[in-house]
Amino acid sequence: MLISIILFFLIVIAVSLFIARYRKHSNKKTDRRSRETWAIGIYKGPSPLQLSPAADISNPILTAKDVTDIKARFVADPFMIQNKEGFHLFFEVLNDSSDLGEIGYAFSADSQHWQYRNIILKKRFHLSYPYVFFWDNRYYMLPECSDSGGIQLYEAKRFPDQWELAATILKGNGRFSALADPSIIHYKNRWYLFSYAIKSKNLHLFSSDALNDGWKEHPKSPIITASPQFARPAGKLVISDGTIYRYAQDETPHYGTRVWAFRITELTELMYNEEAVGDEPILQPGNELWNKDGMHTVDAHKSGSGEWMAFVDGFTIKADPLTV
Template identity: 45%
Template sequence: MYKNYQTNSRLQALDKFSRVNDRYLTGIKNIAKTFVTRRSDWSIGIYTGESLFDFACPEKISNPVLTAKDITDVPANFVADPFMVCEDGIWYMFFEVLNSFQNKGVIGLATSNDAYKWNYQQIVLDEPFHLSYPYVFKFQNEYYMIPETSEADSIRLYKASNFPKKWTFIKTLLDKNDFVDPSIFQYNNLWWLLTATSEDRNILRLYYSQDLTGGWIEHPKSPVIEGNKNNTRPAGRVVVLDDKIIRYTQDCERIYGNKVRAFEITELTTTSYQEKAVKGNPVIKASGMGWNQIGMHHIDPHKIGTNKWIACVDGKRDRLVIKQNSILAILQKRINARFKVNN
């Protein structure tokens, strides 16, 4: 009987301790939620490969090559959606910078002599509305840019008036819809443009035109994809190579921006559209750790030799950050300000 009493007492003590411990942990979690939040951070990396469907991080590169910490002229939460071009041996990369003060995207510029090591330059395009996905391309020896401007319900064309730092708005190509990730390319003497629409970004529309600056017509088969989250939203530059058209798409079936898949457009005329998934999908995906822990959703590949490709990509990770309006954030700002004064 005494042993039973001892056992019951111990069980009661353990139960009481467990309840107290649970309340303590719950209290700690609630306090943490008051001051700390989880944020997804995008950053930019460089991958290489032997084909348009085979990319990985090369040994000579320590990714990411650009992060929000590299941005010096605006406060930044992340960098993403990189596009690059090479002019006279210099690589120029344009990308979204999320301005944390204004909570909207602007377009930044970085340069490189070898496409491996990058130096941030400055913000080159800022509008009253959100900008991202700065699709840069060359036509008739002039550089153009079509950034995503879905917040303005339009697709807008910009031209470099002083490449690479000054861009001038030329014309609205399409309007009255929330076009996201507009991706333009030339094929068979026509301009083609793929863009996602709808609140869920699960509708892919196709347009074509004889003239870059006007006369855009929606394809009779458009929308060419509806209701499929793993192959709708564009994920970077459309590549036309040896009469083959390769488009990249975000796979958002499980979570937004999880991985990138590739599709070959096998038939494209003003009346027809067909595509098929390529072997080896996904082309790039989350690694489970580090800078691209939980997602990759963009790729811009460029051929640099026989069976040699280089691409700028982006990756996402989760991290805990102090909430901006919390007491800890205010104290942190004061400490940082005091530190700057003392130094």
Template identity: 40%
Template structure:
């Protein structure tokens, strides 16, 4: 018996193949946290899927049109089919529209254009894992507080306590130059902040000013991925004047580099992928030379936990790193990981909690939070500088 396959089924198969290609690419990139970073292969597959879907749908409709002509446009069977076809096409259109809307609404590029502001949280325990807004009106710093350059957002705060004063270094997005500068705010109590000035401005974008102390001097490693390097600066007249010391590493897009001291060595986390690759280096001093850890990359292919999200904390011989979650969009929330083994040969970490350390619930940060910097106030209390963005663009 000769099997006869109707043309309609062939056309439906072509349409389905195209639809499956589109859905599989979108789903794959969503799970990888790369919805806004389509490469050539992604674009080619999406184009191929679209062509298959359109050709299959057009041929199917034309074939059905021939049937309509033979059986009449107003037969019960044809009307039922038309109703089903319209319903399927409507559902398909709504689904694709929803995917496209989500893609443009929650892409990292879109999130980066939102108005980020800075707030202060207080600890609820002796451990730096539970924080809340307590007796503080947030945000404590916004772009409107910046007085020496036109700014559209502030983010990536790093806290330093020196004597009785608190200093906060953070990114200022300069509207005039369309790049990031490093700003300074000062407080006497860690809660009420006054903007001071821009303290570091280069010809390229700067952000994430990781400030630390070494040999009784303050140093800073701001992000300078635009020039594919990790650069070290020294506070010549702390906190107002900083001078370039040397390039520590170069040749890759080093993002949100975070330095800390532990076990008689200096360690450096940095993200070098598409928000999904965390590398680790070590050195005897911050000046280097820096050697990549044999277990590096520590994280690869996971945009949920790779990109650093603030200063690494060392307390009670425990080491905790904070990481921003870039899925499904940049600046979603922040997780904490305790590093349980850290030597020049071994590395092991565990997630502190199954809940994020930072997740926005207030008007000023419901759109996302991606950074935390801690400062110990006394034996039992911490304060944290955090950033957040409201919903919308």
């Protein structure tokens, strides 16, 4: 009888240890996403569709180790805006303690040497994809904040480090309850906003006469349905030689694998059409450690010389401590 009781308790202990090990394997510290180490680099090329590692840049230009004011797990989602002072870079910093994204800021006078400054925006919900732009003599940011219940527009009260909520331009409800990676463009006197519905994997399109309000879903929206490969925005919309291009993050076979480009052939208040640019992605896993497992953001800018400079991100996957 005593032996049976002892065996029973030994079995209970063994099962408990197995469950604890399984949970540890599944939590944020050991699952695949938590082992992704993202970093930021610069690519260059003759067009926003032909980009490769820049010969005059030592990539990556920013990593989690550069972040000095919080313990960062990684940096990703770079968006740059340039003015007479220099190059201002905004990006996601994943706080390792809270497991929430915050918006970080770095500066460069020459685009080659970068200095991390500080976290410039944090909330009680996750922030990433800080889509920054300049309009009507004001700096704006449209970050990914789907956990807030809507799409929020921020305005710089003191650029680059003080931002305030200007408007919630779309409120989450129904199929718009979790819209990710909002990407905006002003084209022919009208605003257009692309955003990704995480659950349905649809790409939705909205338009408005004004930036702060009046947003309505486009008659052709969703413009892409049930596509983890081509629906999710992957960076700033660009105009080159009068044509708009949008980048799409490929989530197959996993999140953040590569980036495709699409040429928008028609964009009006009532119509939308696009076509794929070639049969190959414009960004894919690189040959260096920092981006060997995938890339998922492109922020491309044309320089005065005609060359394009793109801020990109990439990741590598750390070994699972439970399998080594």
